[in-house]
Amino acid sequence: MDCSYFDAGRCRSCSLMGQPYERQLADKQRHAEDLLRAHDGLDWLAPIGSREDGYRNKAKMVIGGTTAAPTIGILDADGHGINLEACGICSPGHRAAFPVIAAFITRAGLTPYDVPSRTGELKHLILTESPDGELMIRFVVRSTEPVGRIRKHLPWLLEQLPNARVVTANVLPEHKAVLEGEHEIVFTENETLPMRLGDVTMHLRPQSFFQTNTEIAEALYIEARDWVRGLAPDSAWDLYSGVGGFALHIADAAASVTGIETSVEAVASAELSRTDAALSRVRFESGDATAFALGAETAPDLVIVNPPRRGIGRELSGWLEASDVRHVLYSSCNASSLARDLEAMPSLRPVRGRVFDMFPQTTHFEVMVLLERV
Template sequence: MHCSYFDAAACRSCTQMGVPYAEQLAGKQRHCEMLLAPHTELEWLLPVGSQESGFRNKAKMVVGGTAQDPTIGILDADGQGVDLRECGVCSPGLLDCFPVLAGFISQARLTPYDVPQRRGELKHIIITESPDGEVMLRLVLRSEQLLPRIRKHLPSLLAALPQVKVVSVNLHPEHKAVLEGDREILLTEQSTLRMRVNGLDLHLRPQSFFQTNTPMAAALYRQGREWVDELDPASVWDLYCGVGGFALHCAGPGRDVTGIETSREAIVSAKLSSKEAGLERVGFQAGDATAFALGADRSPELVIVNPPRRGIGKELCGWLESSDVQHVVYSSCNAQSLARDLAALPSFTARRARVLDMFPQTMHYEVMVLLERAG
């Protein structure tokens, strides 16, 4: 893949840009095999490759420049805006939105936040596209000052971009390197973006997490479902369940499935998807995964974990070690924390693993491992 921004050194976020894709994928496979080398009984399935460009369904863009001439992209070393509205890893649907959003910023006179000067209002644009081409737009502001202007000009934006179905404002008053704040103000009647994956409708609310590469997310869920159906456990926990992707895919006759996630927004989404699919034996709760496990009076036959980059940690590993859980499906976006967690699970044997390239043009990837209790 060729990128003029990378060649001009305007953006180096994609550290593998210019490396042939087959070489990228092979390198990720080698890296993961090296980190998990102590697990000698591991069977490696073929890695799952992604399309090289246009794969991102979500863009988190910094707004810089001025209201009259905004930039949509990143900040340079001096805190000035660098426009990336033709970024090649973003989906074509996202790219179609950026020029219209730039016009909306100018029309509504939404003053970009100046990081060095600590003044201005509009910090970020977070935009997500569904597999059906519908879009959720979130505007991250420092305060409510611009809300009247946004409400006034929103009809013209929706007329220009009819694919935009959900719009919200996120308030992030603090000056720190965090993408968004805690408070969300919904501006449209529709509150969720429908993400159609493997024939299931997942619902994404403004503050919910979803994988940034929809085809790879679909492959991830299919792999999890395949392993779970093969083992056919009567009870499954999906810890760090997000909007319920694994839990909903792994539901089946005679199987009780419970999803746990800290984000209440994500749990609302997961419950809606479960209700629409008519899955009576699938339940979701908002809470900390480790606290839920430690407080439970019984353990399931199989646990799915899909933690953030830090991994599941010592406490949850310790609980798994002392539990009656027979199998673990571990989906990781950081093979280093995965390797550390597996070393803390000596009672389990890593049986199968698969690399899925969720993040082409970077060093990052997703890896799934199937663990079986030894003996």
């Protein structure tokens, strides 16, 4: 894949841009194998590759420029906006919506936030597209001051983008390097975006995390379902469960499934999906994964972990090592922290692994391994 923004030096976010995709995928597989080379008997399945372009279902863009001429993209070193409306890794739905949203910013009189002077209102645009082509549009603003204008001009936006299902304003008053704040104002009747992955539909709320690459996420969850069916556990925990991707997909493979997630919004999304699918054997709770495990009276047959980049850490690794959990399914977006966590669980031996290329054109990828107690 080639990118004019990368070639011109305007954006270097995709560090592998221009490299043959076959080499990217092979290098990621080699990197995962090197990090886990100490584990004898680990059977590596062929890596799952992605489309090279148009794969992102979520675009997290900085708004720059002026009200009359807004930019949707990133900021340069001086805090000035760089327009990336034709970004090739964003979905076609994103690229079609960006010009309309830029026109809406002008029509509604939304002033882009200027980082150097700390003035203005509109900070970010977070745009998510579902597999069915519906959009969730979130405007991240400094205060509620522009909310009235967004609401006033919303009918025009919905007329121009009839596939916009959810439109919100997220309030982020602090001047700091974060993407969104805690307060969300929903303007539309619909508050969730259905994300249909095969026979499972997850209902995504505005502040809920969802995997960036829909097609690879579906492949990941289906693979996990197949592996778990082969284990036939009586009970399973899905720690760091997010919106319930793993738990919902393995619902028919275990007698009971419990999902644990710190984000209240994500738990609400997961519960809605569980109710919609009438899955009585699945439940979700809001809480810390490590604290939940350490406070449990009994351990399940299977534990699924899908932690952030830092990994599960020594405390949870130590609990898993000392427990009588028979199998662990570990899905990681950082193979280095995965390798470190595995060192702390020598009684749980990796027996199967697979790389899922969630992030083409970058060095990042997802890797899933199945551990069994020795």
